Amino acid sequence: MNKPLDPAATVTRAEVEDLLYHEADLLDRWRLDEWLGLLTDDASYFVPPNDKPDADHRFTLFTVADDIVRLRERIIRLKDPNCHAEFPPSHTRRLITNVRITGVEGDMIVVAANFAIFRHRRHEPAPRQFIGRYVYKLKRTDAGLKIHERRAILDAEELGVMGAVSFLL
Amino acid sequence: MLDRRNGNGHSNGHDNGKLVVEDLENLTFSVHRKVFVSPEILEDENRAIFDKCWVYVGHGSELKNPGDFRTRSVAGRPVIFCRDRQGGVRALFNVCRHRGAVVCREREGNARQFYCIYHGWTYNTDGTIRGIPGEEAYPPGFDKQGKGLVPVPRLEQYKDFYFANLDPDAVDLETYLAGAKDYIDLVVDQSPSGKMEIISGVQEYDIKANWKLLVENSVDDYHLVTTHSTWLNYMRNSGVNVTPAKGHMLPTKGFGKDLGNGHLTTDNPNYRGRPVARWISVYGEEAKADIEAIRKELVGRLGEARAARVADTNRNLCIFPNLVINDGSSVTVRHFTPVAPDLMHVTAWALGPVEETEAQRARRLHAFLTFYGPGGFATPDDVAALELAQQGYAAWREVPWTDLSRGMGSSQEQLATDEGHLRVFWRKWDELMGAQA
Numbered sequence: 280m281n282k283p284l285d286p287a288a289t290v291t292r293a294e295v296e297d298l299l300y301h302e303a304d305l306l307d308r309w310r311l312d313e314w315l316g317l318l319t320d321d322a323s324y325f326v327p328p329n330d331k332p333d334a335d336h337r338f339t340l341f342t343v344a345d346d347i348v349r350l351r352e353r354i355i356r357l358k359d360p361n362c363h364a365e366f367p368p369s370h371t372r373r374l375i376t377n378v379r380i381t382g383v384e385g386d387m388i389v390v391a392a393n394f395a396i397f398r399h400r401r402h403e404p405a406p407r408q409f410i411g412r413y414v415y416k417l418k419r420t421d422a423g424l425k426i427h428e429r430r431a432i433l434d435a436e437e438l439g440v441m442g443a444v445s446f447l448l
Numbered sequence: 449m450l451d452r453r454n455g456n457g458h459s460n461g462h463d464n465g466k467l468v469v470e471d472l473e474n475l476t477f478s479v480h481r482k483v484f485v486s487p488e489i490l491e492d493e494n495r496a497i498f499d500k501c502w503v504y505v506g507h508g509s510e511l512k513n514p515g516d517f518r519t520r521s522v523a524g525r526p527v528i529f530c531r532d533r534q535g536g537v538r539a540l541f542n543v544c545r546h547r548g549a550v551v552c553r554e555r556e557g558n559a560r561q562f563y564c565i566y567h568g569w570t571y572n573t574d575g576t577i578r579g580i581p582g583e584e585a586y587p588p589g590f591d592k593q594g595k596g597l598v599p600v601p602r603l604e605q606y607k608d609f610y611f612a613n614l615d616p617d618a619v620d621l622e623t624y625l626a627g628a629k630d631y632i633d634l635v636v637d638q639s640p641s642g643k644m645e646i647i648s649g650v651q652e653y654d655i656k657a658n659w660k661l662l663v664e665n666s667v668d669d670y671h672l673v674t675t676h677s678t679w680l681n682y683m684r685n686s687g688v689n690v691t692p693a694k695g696h697m698l699p700t701k702g703f704g705k706d707l708g709n710g711h712l713t714t715d716n717p718n719y720r721g722r723p724v725a726r727w728i729s730v731y732g733e734e735a736k737a738d739i740e741a742i743r744k745e746l747v748g749r750l751g752e753a754r755a756a757r758v759a760d761t762n763r764n765l766c767i768f769p770n771l772v773i774n775d776g777s778s779v780t781v782r783h784f785t786p787v788a789p790d791l792m793h794v795t796a797w798a799l800g801p802v803e804e805t806e807a808q809r810a811r812r813l814h815a816f817l818t819f820y821g822p823g824g825f826a827t828p829d830d831v832a833a834l835e836l837a838q839q840g841y842a843a844w845r846e847v848p849w850t851d852l853s854r855g856m857g858s859s860q861e862q863l864a865t866d867e868g869h870l871r872v873f874w875r876k877w878d879e880l881m882g883a884q885a
């Protein structure tokens with residue numbers, strides 16, 4: 280009689296928002312090891328190319344396509360003072376809005392949100408702005424809601440003035 | 449030429465007006481930093497270099513079907529790179545003959561015609577005029593047939609790499625490419641059919657630095673250990689041996705080469721893995737057999753020696769002035785255009801053999817992102833280094849000379865960690881700029 284529950288029915292938008300805002304706070308404060316703790320052990324992180332936002336990273340050159348192994352290496356790199364693109368670390372401020380639970384894929388909860396990230400660097404009078412939307416796949420685990428996949432899709436036609444995507448979007 | 453040590457060399461400016469000073473007696477090679485900051489020099493470069501040299505437009509694989517088009521910027525001009533309905537490849541100025549508006553606004557697509565939204569003039573994909581609304585109002589003798597889109601003066605290709613030249617009198621492309629052809633061949637030989645393709649997904653990003661700094665950076669192996677130590681750590685953590693070779697800065701001893709006409713390359717024994725065809729642990733155990741099979745095909749087709757040349761060396765090739773083909777952890781085709789003395793726009797793609805399986809293509813793209821691109825483990829630090837250099841040039845009057853003398857006077861072949869190949873670029877730059885003045 281144990282019918283599997285609809286995963287979406289087991290989580291509220293408030294819970295999802297709490298997770299996303301907590302994540303944004305950890306990333307803005309460069310608490311990157313704690314951030315890794317929000318992910319499942321098989322998590323992945325994608326930034327599709329600006330000209331092919333809906334593409335598949337196996338056939339299309341992405342800006343970032345990290346499996347968990349490379350993501351852990353990326354965190355090692357970002358914490359290293361020899362990560363020159365991010366030393367001293369950028370000051371970032373993330374505004375996360377329009378959070379919605381949009382569907383269910385197997386045991387995953389699919390979440391959409393919008394982001395505006397302002398990145399400040401020394402000697403740069405104006406912040407570089409990264410505007411776009413997130414698609415998350417979240418998983419309910421014994422340790423709480425975890426991120427299985429995060430996809431940061433930029434709105435701009437090209438990276439252009441954003442330059443390198445050297446910090447985590 | 450040899451007198452820069454005479455007089456008060458480091459005053460406000462350069463001796464004798466020279467910007468590139470090669471002193472064979474004292475074994476110094478210096479470039480004046482004015483070349484990185486001066487709007488007048490950039491204007492001269494546009495006329496003497498970008499309007500005279502063969503500049504990259506695109507790859508034939510991007511135009512698979514008749515009517516396929518890509519809008520491009522060639523030496524700053526808007527251009528439609530397209531395959532016409534008869535199958536011919538064209539590069540047409542994307543400029544309406546009537547009042548000059550850009551007629552094709554999309555990044556890419558397939559078209560039956562190009563249509564100007566201003567007054568509705570239309571053009572066929574071969575550039576010929578198709579329709580002019582209200583044609584009857586034009587005076588007698590109006591040359592409608594002569595009102596097609598203007599083709600770039602010269603368009604030629606080598607192994608599907610298309611280049612344009614704005615100078616109708618330029619030497620043909622193959623002559624221009626000189627020794628660079630051999631290094632393009634090494635890239636193309638990865639494909640069993642000799643057909644490579646641009647993979648979907650373009651990386652377009654700005655670097656707040658002078659364009660010539662990316663020429664230097666693309667082929668400069670001296671910077672690898674310091675600028676890219678976090679990438680080396682990533683490789684080491686992944687089980688790749690990146691220990692420097694005895695008496696050398698890098699894991700293998702590679703060379704810097706002059707290919708003639710200002711073209712240059714590095715030529716390094718591989719240590720960092722190659723999708724075609726050298727396995728490293730980053731690819732995973734499951735990829736081993738597949739890489740072996742790719743290698744076997746290479747050997748069968750090309751013979752042991754040539755296969756080893758293709759599979760076991762990395763080459764960062766710079767085709768003067770602004771095209772770089774890095775055949776390293778993966779293959780990247782990138783070119784860059786100055787927007788201002790302190791700003792360039794970079795466009796980069798991945799290139800792969802058309803025959804690749806899904807797994808091979810995924811591996812190639814994964815390998816690309818270990819190092820290259822604005823989200824890779826190395827390129828962002830190159831961008832940082834170039835932008836720091838540009839910031840430093842604010843003091844160009846007081847600290848005017850860049851030193852490019854590594855390897856000068858060496859009786860051995862120039863190493864990739866030397867600067868002999870960088871000097872090749874600068875001599876050609878100086879020659880063309882001198883011809884302008």
